[in-house]
Amino acid sequence: MIEMRKLTETDFDEAIKLSEYAFQYSVPSEDYERRIDMLKTHEIWGEYEDDALISKLHILHKKINIGDRLFEMGGIAGVATYPEHRRKGSVTRLLKQSLQSMKERGQTISLLHPFDINFYRRFGWELTASLKKYELEKKDLFRYPDGPGRIKRFGKDEGNDVLNSVYEQWFAKFNHMLVRDDNWWNHHVFTDGYNRVVYFNENNEAEGYLCCKAADKLLDVQEMVYLNETARRALWNFIAQHDSMVDKVKIVAPENDSLAYHLQNPRIKQELYPYFMARIVDVEGFLQLYPFENISRPITITVTDSQCPWNNSAYRIGEEGITTGDSSTGLTMDIGTLTALLLNAMPPAVLYETEKIAGSREDLDALAEIITTKSVCFIDFF
Structure with missing residues (x-):
């Protein structure tokens, strides 16, 4: 008999064993208690057969920004099933339960990192954030003339307030960014052997940082965050100073990053990597909080959602x-399209021309005038 229930602390050992099997890793004994503490912050749903855990799903309770507003967000993670129980509908049932739970908790939007994009599209999530990945050779590491300010290195678990002050100013330029707390900085932002390198201007104000690690002739830069051109050049010069230590540099950046343009030889290896998906969980609650601007006339959007019947309605803005x-009037679209549209993950005209949106072009243009124009970005992982 299959039974679904929310896991409690007594079930966490089983949850860890399933994760270890499904994701092919082992939790070191010295990290086990920290892993248990982390699971206490998750909402975990599992299916059981004969009182044995066969599949599970985690919900992380976080916040993201859209425009100038913060939204309660449910992050889906740790979805796993033992092989002998796969393709029997277990994950489908867990995802439906997660949507119900998130709605009840007031989380109007959900994010996840997909193992298969098309699989999650069937449940209403849509691709919203991509990353740009660069690979540079030693010969690409030119230096700018030295500028003002200084570089300071912080150790593990150090400098959270300094880094977060830069991150929060930078994140205001984007939609879809994760609000980070002290625990997130300590346990989720590239803590394993990565250096935290901060640029301070001549007034001793932090204006940029790197999370990077040099090993095996490779400099791996997983975050490069800066508030102005002076900070960007200072951080780039720090990277270039590794020219005697490394043969390659890898840098992960937002989709709209312009690093290649600034190189003396822009013909470097670049990859655009589809990264995170999002889905509106509660359309009415989401629209009520959404930062519409300068509404000049009413617009009606009819939404179809095969997984969340409470969203199947027409909404007048x-x-x-x-x-x-x-x-009977206005625009019509499914939940994934609405998510991509309101996050500015895809231009409204493209969604319309590819028939993701039905209705009059005049209504579409009116809607495009009042939604956020900030770029989408997501650089965290769960």
Whole structure:
């Protein structure tokens, strides 16, 4: 008999064993208690057969930004099933349960890192954030003239407040970024052997940082965050100073990053990597919080959602707020398209021209005028 239930602390050993099997790693004994403490912050749902855990799903309770607003977000992670129980609908049931749980908790949007993008599209998640990955050779490491300020290196678990002050200013330029707390900086932001390198200007104000690691003739830069051109050049010069230590440099950056343009030889290896997916969980709650700008006339959006029946409705966006509208007029789209549209992950015109959105072009243009124009970015992992 199959039974679904929320895991408690007494079930965490089973959850760790399933993760170790499914994701092919082992939790070192010295890290086991820390892993247990981490699981205490997760909402974990599992299916059991004869009281044995056969599949599970974790929900992380976090926040992301859209425009100038913060949204409660449910992060889906740790989805795993033992091989003998796969393709029997277990993950489908867990995902439906997660959507119900997130709605009840007031999490109007959900993010996840997909093992298969098309699989999660069937459940309403849509690709929203990609990363740009660079690979440079030693010969690409030119230096700018020395500028003002200084570079300071912080050790593991050090400098959280300094790094977060830069991160929060930088993240205001984007949609879809994760709000980081002290625990997240300590346990999730490249802590295993990575250096935290901070640029301070001449007034001793932090304006940029790197999370990087040099090993085996490779400099691996997983975060390069800067608030202005002076900080960017200072951080780049720090990278270039590794020319006697490494043969290659790898850098991970947001999709709209322009590093290659600034190189003396821009013909380097670049990869655009589809990274994270998002899905609106509660359309009405999401629209009520969404930062629409300068609404000049009402627009109606009819939403279809095969997994969340509470979202199947028409929503009228007007100066008076969000109300239920007349489904015979306005724009029509599915939940994934609505998510991509409102996060600015895909231009409205492209969604319209590829028939993801139905309705009048005039309504689409009016909607495009009032939604956020910030770029989408996500550089964390769960």
